[in-house]
Amino acid sequence: MKADSCSNTSFKSTLNEFCQKFRLPVPSYETVKSGNGFVSTLIYNKKVYQSSNPQKNKKLAEQNAAQVVLHKLGQAPAPEPSLQDAIQKCAEICSQVNASNSVSKTGENGNSHSLTLCFVLILGCLWQILITPHQLCSCCFFKFLFVVS
Secondary structure, X not given: OOOOOOOOOOHHHHHHHHHHHOOOOOOEEEEEEEOOEEEEEEEEOOEEEEOOOXXXXXXXXXXXXXXXXXXXXXXXXXXXOOHHHHHHHHHHHHHHHHHOOOOXXXXXXXOEHHHHHHHHHHHHHHHHHHHHHHOOOHHHHHHHHHHHO
């Protein structure tokens, strides 16, 4: 009974059914306001789990926490990273590229080739983090980049 992130699956319901099937206590949730969203803490099988990132409402935070547990159990895909996580990952890649002396070679007009390489790496990072989980085609990816820029 695997949950599918593309359908209207309720991860909370799926987790509750999983617990009933294996005669485990139903999980308990505690959801709090955190910064610009809500974060849910879930207790399942005497272990504490937390939603992967802040969500816009309590219901989504609890669904996200349940998905985290189901993913650990091999019953659901991993929760999708937030845009903030993607931006942070891309910034880390860019700083690693800029820190590398072997990559940074100056071109004829005085600009660094590392900037171009950094941009290509960031595109690849965005593709992997944001687009691949949605299984979008490359055309949709470039439309996404156009909207973001």
